Amino acid sequence: MFYSIIILFISIGIGLLEIPKLLRGKLVRESLFYLLILSIGTFFCILLALDINLPNPVNWLTILFKPLTNWLNFT
Incomplete structure (x- = not known):
């Protein structure tokens, strides 16, 4: 809380x-x-300081591009 x-x-x-x-x-x-950018950055820094787990955006990209990867591997 102090941080x-x-x-x-x-x-x-x-x-x-x-x-x-x-x-x-x-x-x-x-x-x-x-x-706006300062507020978003402050929000995420406070969440990290409170040890709240944040989702990894790379996982979202993996889910998004998984069908495209499967289609390219199939052809």
């Missing part, structure tokens, strides 16, 4: 440093995208 609070404070600090620079340059879409 997740530290991760959250670090992410808030990074956001407070970078978002005003983007908004001063009138880069509203870029700042929203930056905030």
